[in-house]
Structure formats: C-alpha cells, structure tokens
Amino acid sequence: xxxxxxxxxxxxxxxxxxxxxxxxxxxxxxxxxxxxxxxxxxxxxxxxxxxxxxxxxxxxxxxxxxxxxxxxxxxxxxxxxxxxxxxxxxxxxxxxxxxxxxxxxxxxxxxxxxxxxxxxxxxxxxxxxxxxxxxxxxxxxxxxxxxxxxxxxxxxxxxxxxxxxxxxx
Amino acid sequence: xxxxxxxxxxxxxxxxxxxxxxxxxxxxxxxxxxxxxxxxxxxxxxxxxxxxxxxxxxxxxxxxxxxxxxxxxxxxxxxxxxxxxxxxxxxxxxxxxxxxxxxxxxxxxxxxxxxxxxxxxxxxxxxxxxxxxxxxxxxxxxxxxxxxxxxxxxxxxxxxxxxxxxxxx
Numbered sequence: 001x002x003x004x005x006x007x008x009x010x011x012x013x014x015x016x017x018x019x020x021x022x023x024x025x026x027x028x029x030x031x032x033x034x035x036x037x038x039x040x041x042x043x044x045x046x047x048x049x050x051x052x053x054x055x056x057x058x059x060x061x062x063x064x065x066x067x068x069x070x071x072x073x074x075x076x077x078x079x080x081x082x083x084x085x086x087x088x089x090x091x092x093x094x095x096x097x098x099x100x101x102x103x104x105x106x107x108x109x110x111x112x113x114x115x116x117x118x119x120x121x122x123x124x125x126x127x128x129x130x131x132x133x134x135x136x137x138x139x140x141x142x143x144x145x146x147x148x149x150x151x152x153x154x155x156x157x158x159x160x161x162x163x164x165x166x167x168x169x
Numbered sequence: 170x171x172x173x174x175x176x177x178x179x180x181x182x183x184x185x186x187x188x189x190x191x192x193x194x195x196x197x198x199x200x201x202x203x204x205x206x207x208x209x210x211x212x213x214x215x216x217x218x219x220x221x222x223x224x225x226x227x228x229x230x231x232x233x234x235x236x237x238x239x240x241x242x243x244x245x246x247x248x249x250x251x252x253x254x255x256x257x258x259x260x261x262x263x264x265x266x267x268x269x270x271x272x273x274x275x276x277x278x279x280x281x282x283x284x285x286x287x288x289x290x291x292x293x294x295x296x297x298x299x300x301x302x303x304x305x306x307x308x309x310x311x312x313x314x315x316x317x318x319x320x321x322x323x324x325x326x327x328x329x330x331x332x333x334x335x336x337x338x
Binding site for chain 1: 192193208299307
C-alpha cells in the first residue's frame with residue numbers, strides 16, 4: 001500500500017531547506033523610477049557554476065498533470081540552481097527532497113503554490129519535474145545553459161515512493 | 170516644436186541592436202519531461218560582470234505611465250544586462266538608444282510589446298525606465314545585484330528629446 005503525500009501551501013519558511021519562494025507578498029521593497037516602481041530585490045539566488053556554463057533565461061510551456069500521481073523519479077542539478085516563475089498566475093505543485101545521495105520517502109515534501117509564487121531550487125536539491133496542474137502554463141526559467149551533465153535522476157525505492165494527492169476534493 | 174517618437178511593434182530583428190526579445194512565438198523549442206514541457210532555451214543573455222556583483226531575480230510592481238510622455242532622461246547599466254518579463258500578459262513600451270557616450274535624437278527607437286514579450290537590454294544600452302502603459306503590471310527582473318555604481322543617467326539635449334506618443338488613438 002503506497003503512502004500518500006499531500007501538498008501543503010507553499011511558504012518561504014517551509015521551503016527554506018530547498019530554496020526560495022519568488023513572490024512579493026510580505027517582502028520588503030524599495031522604490032525606483034521616481035516612486036513609479038516597487039522593486040522587490042534578490043528574491044532568489046542564481047547559483048550557476050561557471051565551468052562551461054552560464055545563467056540563462058528560458059521559457060517553458062508545460063502541459064498539466066493530473067493528480068493523484070505516483071512520485072517515482074526525482075532529479076537534481078549539480079551545477080546550478082533552477083528557478084520557475086509562472087506567467088498568468090498559474091499555480092503548480094513542487095515535490096522536493098533534501099540534498100544528499102539518497103532520497104528517503106519520509107523526507108519528501110510537496111507544496112502547492114498560490115498562483116503568485118515562483119520557486120528557485122537550490123543547487124543539488126532533489127525535485128520532481130515541473131507539475132503544472134490546472135491547465136497548460138508558461139514559466140520563466142532561470143538556470144544553467146551549457147555543455148556537460150547537469151541533471152541527475154534518481155529512481156526512488158518502492159518504499160520511498162509516494163502517491164501525490166490533493167487534500168482538496 | 171518637439172519631434173514625435175512613435176512606438177513600433179516589438180520584433181526580435183528590430184530589437185537586435187539593443188538586446189533580445191524574450192518570447193516563444195516563432196522560436197525553436199525542445200521537449201523535456203517526457204514531452205510534457207516545451208522548453209525555449211536561451212532567450213536572453215544574462216551578462217553580469219562578476220566584480221562585486223551577481224545575477225539576481227527580482228520582481229517589480231510598476232504603475233502605468235500615460236502617453237504622450239516627453240523622453241528626457243535615459244539610463245544604462247555598465248555592469249550588466251537587464252531583463253524584464255511581464256507577468257499576466259501586460260504590454261509595455263521600451264525606448265532605447267545604442268551603446269555610446271552620447272544619445273542622438275535620431276537614434277532613439279521606441280517599441281511596444283504584444284503582452285507576450287519580455288525584453289533584455291544588453292549591457293550598456295541606453296533605455297528609458299520601465300514604461301507600463303495600460304495598468305499596473307508586475308515584471309520579473311533579471312539583472313545585477315551588488316555594490317558599486319551600475320546606473321548611469323543621461324539628460325538628453327533639448328534637440329534630442331522626443332515626445333513619445335501612440336500611433337493608435
């Protein structure tokens with residue numbers, strides 16, 4: 001019998017072990033451009049190892065997944081952080097596990113965004129591939145571009161696998 | 170009598186001297202995540218001089234400007250590129266002039282985005298501050314964070330100033 005994993009609301013504090021939440025809510029800002037613009041600085045660390053790579057800006061059109069979904073495989077990027085920021089207010093689900101060589105089932109965490117949030121996975125953090133959930137969604141991505149292997153995949157042992165399911169009906 | 174400057178539709182080719190247009194329309198992509206995601210790679214060069222600085226992700230809430238507007242002051246960032254990508258499909262206007270120590274009025278160009286486009290100003294490109302036009306809009310910004318002077322401003326000579334105005338009524 002597979003254990004369930006329920007996504008909890010994404011908050012900066014809860015996500016801190018895995019990276020940053022990219023949002024304006026509750027964050028400090030300063031004015032620029034003669035008070036015309038509120039700038040919320042430095043919401044996520046772009047951490048790209050320079051060896052044969054560089055930070056780049058990409059866009060991604062994601063088709064939605066249906067939940068429940070069996071979490072079987074995670075990936076990590078040993079050479080860079082990876083940020084996703086949704087356009088058009090799309091919420092999405094993130095599944096993460098701490099940095100390390102193994103992934104234990106009890107260490108898996110799932111979060112659902114509120115539509116106004118992006119995330120930045122810290123370098124080396126295990127995560128499920130992008131999980132748009134309601135409808136197709138477009139994301140800004142900021143991560144490493146360049147040659148060389150920057151994606152490790154891990155297949156979870158059967159006991160570590162979880163069924164990702166909504167609490168809500 | 171001040172000369173008029175009309176924004177033209179933003180296209181990648183027209184904007185090439187100033188930087189990149191961040192959009193998916195007409196761009197190549199490759200599939201990732203078992204064909205679930207179309208990834209449009211490398212849409213803009215993040216060019217941040219490492220001296221005392223680093224690339225960062227910020228958000229900006231911009232109040233709209235009303236056109237016509239007198240273009241009197243431009244700015245440039247000598248240490249970094251600067252990207253703006255609107256959330257929620259907001260169009261905006263960009264006014265740019267080529268890299269150089271002076272700005273000639275005839276070299277000013279203005280563009281209006283289609284709502285699905287962002288821009289990346291190449292390092293050193295002169296540009297007007299962010300011009301949201303229809304309503305308040307939020308933008309993802311990718312530029313340099315760090316100490317040191319990274320914003321030069323230039324006041325245009327009266328003959329180089331232009332009145333930015335819509336063609337449309």
